[in-house]
Amino acid sequence: MRPGSPRGGAGRRCTRSRAAWAEGWQAADFYNTRRRHSAAGGLPPVEFERIISKARAEARQEAKAA
Structure with a gap:
């Protein structure tokens, strides 16, 4: 997700920190480190x-x- 993309919900734009957090969360969720x-x-x-x-x-x- 890029900063300024409409994924902030309710018509809001994402901030850089929110976009960085979302990308990190997606990577952590995608790559399996425990199973x-x-x-x-x-x-x-x-x-x-x-x-x-x-x-x-x-x-x-x-x-x-x-």
């Missing part, structure tokens, strides 16, 4: 990403050592 995924072995996305990041860092360390 478990079967493709990730039943882990929440945040936990899965943490495990993958740790494994990648360890692989980089082993590649540097070799």
Whole structure:
């Protein structure tokens, strides 16, 4: 939602802060950070990403050592 767009309700225009809040809320609502995924072995996305990041860092360390 852009500032000045008519989504303020009752004919009002949105302020910049309201538009920024709405965009952040939509992103938080759209991206799932808690619900478990079967493709990730039943882990929440945040936990899965943490495990993958740790494994990648360890692989980089082993590649540097070799």
